[in-house]
Amino acid sequence: MLRRISDNSPLTSEHTDLLLGWMTPVVRTKRLEGDLPAGIRVAHKSGTSDVDGGVAHATNDIGLIPLPDGRRIAIAVFVTDSTADESTREQVIARIARTAYDASLQKHKSRR
Numbered sequence: 001m002l003r004r005i006s007d008n009s010p011l012t013s014e015h016t017d018l019l020l021g022w023m024t025p026v027v028r029t030k031r032l033e034g035d036l037p038a039g040i041r042v043a044h045k046s047g048t049s050d051v052d053g054g055v056a057h058a059t060n061d062i063g064l065i066p067l068p069d070g071r072r073i074a075i076a077v078f079v080t081d082s083t084a085d086e087s088t089r090e091q092v093i094a095r096i097a098r099t100a101y102d103a104s105l106q107k108h109k110s111r112r
Contacts, residue, residue, distance in 0.1 A: 005020070028041075030091075032094070034091065035098040044062060047059075047060045062077070077097065
């Protein structure tokens with residue numbers, strides 16, 4: 001769905017911009033944006049389950065990470081059934097997003 005909205009949205013351009021605007025917070029978050037270079041603004045939606053018996057059943061974030069050349073990475077990261085604290089779970093999501101970002105930059109450079 002994210003890829004469709006990014007690449008060939010079924011919505012009007014006005015409504016696509018509105019939706020992506022709602023998904024792009026003014027303040028950077030600690031999940032997908034947490035380890036990205038300054039200035040990168042991610043259109044995303046996060047979610048968190050309750051912690052039951054010390055187990056967080058779901059900590060997640062999905063979004064579109066913009067690249068310097070105008071492309072966007074569609075990404076979904078789900079941390080499930082974790083006993084780690086929320087800060088650690090958010091750091092895991094941030095590291096995965098940064099790894100995807102860096103890999104996309106390297107892949108694009110190697111095609112040139």
